[in-house]
Amino acid sequence: MSAPTDHSDAILQRVMGLHPKIIDLSLDRMLRLLGDLGNPQDRLPPVIHIAGTNGKGSTLAMIRAGLETAGKRVHAYTSPHLARFHERIRLAGTLIPEAELADILTEIEDVNAGRSITFFELTTAAAFLAFERQEADFTLLEVGLGGRLDATNVVSSPTLTIITPVSIDHTQYLGDTLPEIAAEKAGILKHGVPCIVGKQDDAALQVIEARAARLSSPLITAGQHWHAAADGDGMIFQDERGLVDLPLPTLRGPHQIDNAGTAIAALRTLGFGADEALGAVTRAEWPARMQRLRMGPLVDIAAQNGCELWLDGGHNAAGGQAVAATLAAMPERPTHLICGMLNTKDVAGYLRPLAAVAQSLTAVSIPQELNTLPANETRAAAASVGLPASEADDVTQAVRRLAQENPGARLLICGSLYLAGQVLQENG
Incomplete structure (x- = not known):
């Protein structure tokens, strides 16, 4: 007992x-x-x-x-x-x-x-x-x-x-x-x-x-x-x-x-x-649904170069379409994705609509998640739909690098509710 x-x-x-x-x-x-x-x-x-x-x-x-x-x-x-x-x-x-x-x-x-x-x-x-x-x-x-x-x-x-x-x-x-x-x-x-x-x-x-x-x-x-x-x-x-x-x-x-x-x-x-x-x-409040992050260490890193930091947990083809439509309706600003996904998802289907509204994708693996898609496979899927892609060891590295290279940009962490949850937990 x-x-x-x-x-x-x-x-x-x-x-x-x-x-x-x-x-x-x-x-x-x-x-x-x-x-x-x-x-x-x-x-x-x-x-x-x-x-x-x-x-x-x-x-x-x-x-x-x-x-x-x-x-x-x-x-x-x-x-x-x-x-x-x-x-x-x-x-x-x-x-x-x-x-x-x-x-x-x-x-x-x-x-x-x-x-x-x-x-x-x-x-x-x-x-x-x-x-x-x-x-x-x-x-x-x-x-x-x-x-x-x-x-x-x-x-x-x-x-x-x-x-x-x-x-x-x-x-x-x-x-x-x-x-x-x-x-x-x-x-x-x-x-x-x-x-x-x-x-x-x-x-x-x-x-x-x-x-x-x-x-x-x-x-x-x-x-x-x-x-x-x-x-x-x-x-x-x-x-x-x-x-x-x-x-x-x-x-x-x-x-x-x-x-x-x-x-x-x-x-x-x-x-x-x-x-x-x-x-x-x-x-209504519902975290990780095109949520603007406004405080925490990741926000501080992004803000040093005037970047906005956003978070979304959508993870299937319909979710990708919804995120793309949301970005298209927002004030114009270069958008760069930080993406980690599960290996059970239609990755190309999720990313295809985002290729039209984002300038690049930085792929990460989801830490402590057995079913994470390796970052290199997410990068390859992004490239297959025409989205310029690279890899980072983790979200923090991705945010720092993108903010330095793209001052004033919109950075969107996306691809999985599991990744979103870890970001919310680690970002305080």
Whole structure:
């Protein structure tokens, strides 16, 4: 039996050894553990369950901001974390305290009794137990991977489901085609439960619509039941209830207008109005999504030569397109990328749209990450799409060299949430 005084980091490290695979999509182990814990997933505050390839986290952040504008207490479960695991579990608006996290992890570790369980499954169970034990008005659950067999997909009666844009990613787990991946995402749909559907390619939308029809799940779909678009220096949202004029989202990038539309559609389906929509777009915070870094040692190095330092965690082809569109819409300034990626990603697909908006790429490996793509392979991928590329030993070396060689430039660290998390942690 583990000691109750263990720090959460020590417990989480032990949990990593309970299953040979980091990812093993199945609900059997999860349902067994939850049953032993008394099925806390059946007693959560009203659940909003969010799947999709891109925009899940930003959409969740905006929904949370809207609900909190209305004075609601909101639990939220997201992944992965950037700097600390505690970021994944937010209790009624506040990150889970260390003592509570350690106690719950100890309890679950004891109940699991050394049986095979993945890290994500056990920590998702921890979130459910924490959510059950603290009062709140809503629970926001972000799918970890896919949907149908994701550990979060054990809530039988959510209040609302959401599917953000679906694109090609995680093909080794979800399938090689857009319809196959969309079918996995649509696995979160539940009988009779409304689903907000973000902007989709037709091939994905057809799959979602077919499953919704089988489950009598009403769809509230982008481009059909609601519309969101830029309008001058702001944005507009329109549905059958009317039109709302809003400022641009505080989260940067043209794609965030679509995410804001999804969030607002969700809020309005729940009965909220214009004030909550305004809160959603103006109060949301979500690190490493085209985030300008403003303090810390890396910023100091960049600032010595008048450079801006930015950070983004996008990592697939759609993410590359979103970053490129964001850069194209920003004030003109030479942009140089510092990029580290995982070896499970479509690197050329991510970099191809960035070649049109960046002057160069400096490739780095992601420290302490087993699945990092070696810097030389990232450099080669960049060169293959026409992006001048070099290598650096680490992010600090890359920032220093680029700042010296390109005074006044915009430096963007990108390619992986894992890299982004390390940058946030090391940059203070």
